[in-house]
Amino acid sequence: MNWQLLPQFAVSGLLAGGPLALTALGLVLIFKSTYIFNFAQGQLLLLGAMITWWFAVEQGLPLWLAII
Numbered sequence: 001m002n003w004q005l006l007p008q009f010a011v012s013g014l015l016a017g018g019p020l021a022l023t024a025l026g027l028v029l030i031f032k033s034t035y036i037f038n039f040a041q042g043q044l045l046l047l048g049a050m051i052t053w054w055f056a057v058e059q060g061l062p063l064w065l066a067i068i
Helices: 003-034 041-058 063-067
Strands: none
C-alpha cells in the first residue's frame, strides 16, 4: 500500500460520506422526535448545494465564503 495516498483517501472518504451521514442523521432525529418520516431532507440538502453553487459561480465568491 502506498502510505502517501492515505491522507487523500481519508479526505475523499469524509467528503463523500459526510453529506450522506448528515442526511441520515437528520432523518433519524426528526423521526425519533415526531414519529413522522420527513423525506424533505434530500431536497433541503439540494437547496443548500444550489445556493452555494450560485454564490460561488454566479456571484464569483470564493468557495469558502460561499459555503458559509
